[in-house]
Amino acid sequence: MSAFLEVRDLTVTFRVGSALKxxxxxxxxxxxxxxxxxxxxxxxxDSIGIVGESGCGKSTLAKAITGLVPVxxxxxxxxxxxxxxxxxxxxxxxxxxxxxxxxxxxxxxxTIEKMLSELLRVHRIVPVDKVxxxxxxxxxxxxxxxxxxxxxxxxLSGGQRQRVGIARALALEPDxxxxxxxxxxxxxxxxxxxxxLLNSLRENLGLTLMFISHDxxxxxxxxxxxxxxxxxxxxxDRSTSELFDDPRHxxxxxxxxxxxxxxxxxxxxxxxxxxxxxxALKLPSGCRFSPRCPIAAEVCQQREPDLTGPSPxxxxxxxxxxEARGVPS
Amino acid sequence: MTTxxxxxxxxxxxxxxxxxxxxxxxxxxxxxxxxxxGIVLLYLLVALLAPVIAPYDxxxxxxxxxxxxxxxxxxxxxxELGRDIFSRLLYAARVDIPIGFLGALLPxxxxxxxxxxxxxxxxxxxxxxxxxxxxxxxxxxxxxxxVLVFALGQGAGSIILAFTVLAWVIYARIxxxxxxxxxxxxxVQAARVAGLRKMRILRVHVFPNVINQTLVYLPNDxxxxxxxxxxxxxxxxxxxxxxxxxxxxxxxxQPFLRTNWWFATVPGLVIVGLGLGLSLIGEGLEEGLRA
Amino acid sequence: MNEHLLEVADLxxxxxxxxxxxxxVDGVSLSLGxxxxxxxxxxxxxxxxxxxxxxxxxxxxxxxVEGDLRFALGDQAPIPYAATDVxxxxxxxxxxxxxxxxxxxxRVGDLIAEGPRIHEGLGKGAARERAVELMRRVGIPAPExxxxxxxxxxxxxxxxxxxxxxxxxxxxxxxxxxxxxxxxDVSIQDxxxxxxxxxxxxxxMSIIFVSHDxxxxxxxxxxxxxxYAGQVVETGPTEAVFSSPNHPYTEALMTSVPxxxxxxxxxxxxxxxxxxxxSFPPGCRFAPRCRYAQDDCAEAQFxxxxxxxxxxxxxxxxxxxxxxxx
Numbered sequence: 025m026s027a028f029l030e031v032r033d034l035t036v037t038f039r040v041g042s043a044l045k046x047x048x049x050x051x052x053x054x055x056x057x058x059x060x061x062x063x064x065x066x067x068x069x070d071s072i073g074i075v076g077e078s079g080c081g082k083s084t085l086a087k088a089i090t091g092l093v094p095v096x097x098x099x100x101x102x103x104x105x106x107x108x109x110x111x112x113x114x115x116x117x118x119x120x121x122x123x124x125x126x127x128x129x130x131x132x133x134x135t136i137e138k139m140l141s142e143l144l145r146v147h148r149i150v151p152v153d154k155v156x157x158x159x160x161x162x163x164x165x166x167x168x169x170x171x172x173x174x175x176x177x178x179x180l181s182g183g184q185r186q187r188v189g190i191a192r193a194l195a196l197e198p199d200x201x202x203x204x205x206x207x208x209x210x211x212x213x214x215x216x217x218x219x220x221l222l223n224s225l226r227e228n229l230g231l232t233l234m235f236i237s238h239d240x241x242x243x244x245x246x247x248x249x250x251x252x253x254x255x256x257x258x259x260x261d262r263s264t265s266e267l268f269d270d271p272r273h274x275x276x277x278x279x280x281x282x283x284x285x286x287x288x289x290x291x292x293x294x295x296x297x298x299x300x301x302x303x304a305l306k307l308p309s310g311c312r313f314s315p316r317c318p319i320a321a322e323v324c325q326q327r328e329p330d331l332t333g334p335s336p337x338x339x340x341x342x343x344x345x346x347e348a349r350g351v352p353s
Numbered sequence: 354m355t356t357x358x359x360x361x362x363x364x365x366x367x368x369x370x371x372x373x374x375x376x377x378x379x380x381x382x383x384x385x386x387x388x389x390x391g392i393v394l395l396y397l398l399v400a401l402l403a404p405v406i407a408p409y410d411x412x413x414x415x416x417x418x419x420x421x422x423x424x425x426x427x428x429x430x431x432x433e434l435g436r437d438i439f440s441r442l443l444y445a446a447r448v449d450i451p452i453g454f455l456g457a458l459l460p461x462x463x464x465x466x467x468x469x470x471x472x473x474x475x476x477x478x479x480x481x482x483x484x485x486x487x488x489x490x491x492x493x494x495x496x497x498x499x500v501l502v503f504a505l506g507q508g509a510g511s512i513i514l515a516f517t518v519l520a521w522v523i524y525a526r527i528x529x530x531x532x533x534x535x536x537x538x539x540x541v542q543a544a545r546v547a548g549l550r551k552m553r554i555l556r557v558h559v560f561p562n563v564i565n566q567t568l569v570y571l572p573n574d575x576x577x578x579x580x581x582x583x584x585x586x587x588x589x590x591x592x593x594x595x596x597x598x599x600x601x602x603x604x605x606x607q608p609f610l611r612t613n614w615w616f617a618t619v620p621g622l623v624i625v626g627l628g629l630g631l632s633l634i635g636e637g638l639e640e641g642l643r644a
Numbered sequence: 645m646n647e648h649l650l651e652v653a654d655l656x657x658x659x660x661x662x663x664x665x666x667x668x669v670d671g672v673s674l675s676l677g678x679x680x681x682x683x684x685x686x687x688x689x690x691x692x693x694x695x696x697x698x699x700x701x702x703x704x705x706x707x708x709v710e711g712d713l714r715f716a717l718g719d720q721a722p723i724p725y726a727a728t729d730v731x732x733x734x735x736x737x738x739x740x741x742x743x744x745x746x747x748x749x750x751r752v753g754d755l756i757a758e759g760p761r762i763h764e765g766l767g768k769g770a771a772r773e774r775a776v777e778l779m780r781r782v783g784i785p786a787p788e789x790x791x792x793x794x795x796x797x798x799x800x801x802x803x804x805x806x807x808x809x810x811x812x813x814x815x816x817x818x819x820x821x822x823x824x825x826x827x828x829d830v831s832i833q834d835x836x837x838x839x840x841x842x843x844x845x846x847x848x849m850s851i852i853f854v855s856h857d858x859x860x861x862x863x864x865x866x867x868x869x870x871x872y873a874g875q876v877v878e879t880g881p882t883e884a885v886f887s888s889p890n891h892p893y894t895e896a897l898m899t900s901v902p903x904x905x906x907x908x909x910x911x912x913x914x915x916x917x918x919x920x921x922x923s924f925p926p927g928c929r930f931a932p933r934c935r936y937a938q939d940d941c942a943e944a945q946f947x948x949x950x951x952x953x954x955x956x957x958x959x960x961x962x963x964x965x966x967x968x969x970x
Contacts, residue, residue, distance in 0.1 A: 056465060077829035077831060077832075078800075078829050090546045091545075091546070092542055092545060092546060105480060111548075112548075113548035114548075116546065116547070116548035117547070117548060119546075120546060121542075121543065121546050123539035123540075123542065125539060127363050128538045128539050128540065129538075129539035129540055131540040131557075131558050131561075131562065132562060133561040134558075134561075142549075142557065143547050143837060146548070146553075147547075167736065167963065181917045182917075183917055188628070192543060192547075193543075196547060196548075210690055211687040211856065211899050211917070211918065212856050212897060212900055213687055213896065213897065213900050213913065213914040214856070214913070214914070214917055215900065215901065215913070216900040216901070216902075216911035216913025216914075217915070218926045219902070219911060220910060220911060220913065235368070238829060238830060239830070240830075240904060241902040241904040242902050244902060244904070245902035245911065278470070278831060279831065280904070281834075282830045282833070282834035283830055283834075283904045284833070284834075284837070284857065284859035284860045284862070284863050284904075285859055285862075285863075285889075285904055286858070286859050286863070286886055286898070286903070287860055287862055287882075287883060287886050288863060289863060289864075290837050290863040290864055291838070291841065292838070292842035292845045292846070293838050293841070293842035294838045294841070295831075295834050295835040295837075295838040296831060297831040297834065298835075299889070300799055300802070
């Protein structure tokens with residue numbers, strides 16, 4: 025039996041610059057590979073965290089799964105049914121997304137009720153005479169008072185808007201909910217309730233949750249399993265507890281070391297990871313993390329490591345990931 | 354309202370986007386909008402009630418009483434054919450105001466729609482619309498009007514058509530830019546993820562959020578259209594005589610500036626007054642929507 | 645040499661807001677020693693950024709400032725000053741988003757050289773050299789080449805380094821940091837914090853670092869001031885505040901973010917959201933969201949009371965913290 029959500033060799037490219045210019049100069053048209061051959065599977069009710077820094081392709085991956093950007097190669101299947109870039113409305117409904125920026129994620133000229141009821145009507149989720157009731161239920165689901173239905177987004181606080189964004193996604197009764205940096209723009213004191221809400225919704229509604237974030241701590245809190253991305257590739261795919269106890273990829277280790285921790289003073293000039301990621305247009309040969317990697321060896325510049333390991337959720341893309349302990353770290 | 358908009362305080366980074374659809378948006382408008390509306394309303398009333406207010410038939414010729422000075426019988430005197438200038442001024446509002454409003458409104462509607470389509474659909478649609486705009490903009494306006502007037506004859510229809518053909522370009526450019534700004538907003542993306550049709554997204558999620566710029570620009574454009582009509586009439590390309598029209602009246606009065614200065618001056622002031630009212634509305638809307 | 649560099653007493657900032665006036669900063673007092681790093685923590689609307697900007701006189705037009713601000717330009721005790729006394733001379737500031745803080749029409753090298761050229765009268769060549777030297781100082785690779793680039797050609801991390809170099813170009817005694825790492829990636833934030841720590845120790849500069857992220861502040865600062873709704877609700881040495889917070893808001897801030905080091909079952913979070921400055925609640929402004937709130941919290945006059953030599957709190961029910969260590 026195949027998995028519920030199956031992503032295989034997913035690659036997304038963007039045209040950058042002028043194809044004509046490149047042809048005149050006798051070069052191939054410049055394409056930027058934002059997501060480079062990502063494969064993973066997830067079951068109903070799984071909670072997967074996707075972690076990486078800006079430019080690693082995590083948001084593009086999310087958009088490819090929702091159908092917002094076309095896929096260059098590879099395949100996506102939900103419940104055995106292919107998810108194409110151009111999908112039928114009924115298929116579109118099954119994968120929904122919560123966006124990052126609460127100030128731009130809601131149409132400023134529609135009341136919350138108009139926004140929600142539009143979706144319910146277009147998708148015929150409930151009979152027309154039940155639409156208003158359903159809007160109220162959705163508000164309760166995201167723990168907002170019903171009277172906010174009559175209000176436009178301008179009157180809501182950031183946390184409330186993000187809840188409305190979640191309600192909008194849930195209105196379509198999706199199977200997969202993708203949250204793209206859903207709390208990054210919120211004040212710290214209101215992040216926790218939104219995270220708790222996502223956690224309880226996943227449990228109660230049996231959603232498959234993909235939580236995309238730059239913040240390892242947040243991902244640790246909501247996900248059972250974490251995929252770490254670097255420059256378009258998955259470098260590590262592990263269960264959350266294993267990843268945090270025993271990270272196998274040097275990039276994961278560096279990310280963990282770089283995260284600020286309570287009560288740890290910074291030493292002058294200290295940093296976990298030197299330099300900045302190279303441009304995705306000029307990738308280094310071999311392992312793309314090798315120029316910044318503290319344990320890079322000769323093989324790393326020659327051959328790109330595969331994402332492999334003992335099991336489908338124990339994978340790391342480093343030549344030294346599964347060597348016996350004692351590898352320099 | 355149970356919850357205050359906390360984002361509106363200075364330290365929060367979000368910028369509140371004002372929309373006219375929002376309840377209370379009109380209440381926040383500065384006073385000048387209402388002053389401007391008052392002035393424009395006065396002009397509209399005059400245009401509507403001209404047959405009632407006007408003491409004389411605007412076309413009635415009184416050869417015995419040519420170029421009379423203002424007195425109780427003729428408030429603003431008479432013109433060179435002995436017609437009552439005051440009555441003609443009032444009747445002219447029935448010509449200038451509809452042409453000015455239509456001459457701005459039609460291109461605004463056309464331009465807004467084309468700009469929105471160009472911005473939202475992009476690709477060849479965008480190229481086709483915007484290159485057409487370039488061509489129109491590069492074409493000398495007066496030549497186009499002359500051509501149209503010769504082809505369709507002198508009259509309101511030719512003038513409005515000429516304005517529409519010429520002036521949509523500005524709206525198309527403004528709105529296209531706005532659509533490009535809004536198109537990648539998360540709420541538009543969310544509408545796409547929800548499987549809504551393109552035209553619906555454009556109508557419900559894009560259009561209402563870009564329309565402000567048209568509203569801000571429109572009053573200024575009405576001023577421009579009215580002035581342009583006056584200019585065309587002054588040059589003999591506008592409304593044919595004997596229909597009263599402010600621009601034509603200025604032209605008729607010009608030879609008599611030394612003796613009967615009010616003949617040409619008063620129609621000028623009437624145009625300035627309307628322009629002032631519309632400009633106040635435009636300026637006020639801009640301030641009110643930005644706040 | 646007097647030990648104090650900056651003293652802020654009873655700072656109150658009022659701003660016009662749609663007909664009414666609001667007081668987003670309401671009675672803030674701070675002091676900063678030479679070479680010390682002070683962290684101001686708070687959420688949006690807490691008044692932390694306005695407090696910072698009032699120190700260097702960068703408030704928005706219409707803002708009205710009351711209170712006593714003193715700064716030591718020389719070795720003497722701090723004295724009242726005008727913003728123009730410290731611009732380019734004693735105090736520099738770096739912002740969250742370098743792209744909007746750097747003039748996009750000037751080359752990076754010229755941006756950095758501008759301060760020395762104006763304030764020290766350096767010639768073009770000397771100023772350019774100083775710029776390259778500063779860029780090397782803040783860890784920008786290939787500074788000669790990058791000095792000729794435009795701000796938009798640099799990555800976010802490099803732009804932030806350019807902003808730091810610009811701030812350092814006038815040799816300030818105090819560097820104000822307004823969330824300079826919030827927009828950056830974790831690994832770049834880590835680098836910038838390391839850089840700031842290094843600059844601070846080698847140049848003996850003081851820092852006031854404003855952030856919503858307590859953990860970030862803890863990496864850099866010896867002392868913390870926690871702000872809520874325009875007031876400082878707790879101050880103290882970083883370690884002490886972290887190990888035993890004396891104000892429920894501080895505690896809530898620490899427990900509302902997922903901890904990196906440990907799995908937590910359920911985050912506490914804080915119910916509701918920060919109050920609107922147009923209608924701050926009476927008494928303790930945190931009381932409506934506080935899980936320890938009692939009836940008298942809404943009545944008591946707010947006061948920051950010392951609890952020990954170095955610590956003070958605005959909470960009147962400190963007994964709930966007695967004998968508790970984290």
